[in-house]
Amino acid sequence: MPRTTRALGTLGAVLLLTTMAACGGDSGTPNASADEATLTFVGYGGDGQDAMIANWQEPYTEANPGITFVNTSPPDFAQVQAQVEADAVTWDVIAAAPAAAQQNCGTLFEEIEYTGVSEDDLVEGAVGDCYVGNFVLSTPFAYRTDSFPDPATAPTSVEDFFDTEAFPGQRGLVTNVQNGILEYPLLADGVAPVDLYPLDVDRALERLDTIRDVTTFAPNVGALQQAVGSGQVDMFFLPDSRLVPLLDQGVDITIVWDTTVTSLNALAIPKGTPNLAAAQAFASSVTSPEPAAGIARDLGVSPVNTSAPLDLSPNAELVQYNGPANTGETVSQDLDWYGENYNDAVQRLTIWLAG
Structure with a gap:
């Protein structure tokens, strides 16, 4: 499956992104272990982040007792830039627009060694050089x-x-x-x-x-x-x-x-995280069927894994675009166009x- 760029992002980060693409910092000394780390996860807060904790983090810690999480919000790109430039990165995994991650790939965000399920089981464009898709909204x-x-x-x-x-x-x-x-x-x-x-x-x-x-x-x-x-x-x-x-x-x-x-939502890893191996392993894990199904169940989004077993709540069924409730038409944001014209x-x- 080809890897493509999707453009998603918050308007508040827009002007920053145009300058951040040229910025970079040296990576800190990474922790080579994917088994022992406390990962700082940066999400959007509220119900969405609660669902990420319940469906991604808690099961991951249960399966990998050496990995624990600290949660914060929101995913402020100015803070990513400040941490990278100071060579003092404290965030490990961040909810990010795929286009933002790709445009700053290797400067503000780490290239990801994806180790999850086969990309053949994922929606198109789910894995990029510097992001891993987590759901389609x-x-x-x-x-x-x-x-x-x-x-x-x-x-x-x-x-x-x-x-x-x-x-x-x-x-x-x-x-x-x-x-x-x-x-x-x-x-x-x-x-x-x-x-x-x-x-x-x-x-x-x-x-x-x-x-x-x-x-x-x-x-x-x-x-x-x-x-x-x-x-x-x-x-x-x-x-x-x-x-x-x-x-x-x-x-x-x-x-x-x-x-x-x-459009696609994704996770990215700030450049220079001291917990690179653990962050990459966790980010890769969210594409597995069970985590993908759980986030879809709780938020009404569509799973990035096409084989995820769906058991949606009644209200989630009402909002899912690829479910029976949608009697209209759907248009996906164009990955290539946004990749070239986002900023x-x-x-x-x-x-x-x-x-």
């Missing part, structure tokens, strides 16, 4: 049912999200290219999914201009999840992993299965958001 269109209680007059398409006259209300978007903020405006503007790439970023931003005044641009998925839960937004694009906790809490949400954008696209989006 989708960011469907949804709305609070109490905002549109009558199905006859409720939104039914991506286009409706951008129709402020027919569907008034506050919108919500995550300012992260991973979650389709550039794809969805183009889909609403009539671009067919098969014709999305190369992305026309200018056209996407022009379409976003039409809803700027009625849209909450959340800096991260957790912030938008909170806004949805508290009723601050009426309709939104929110990842499946954040929809499940809301549904579990009893928030009445309707998912609009029109065209849904999907430029996100910088332009950042400038637009600041305008």
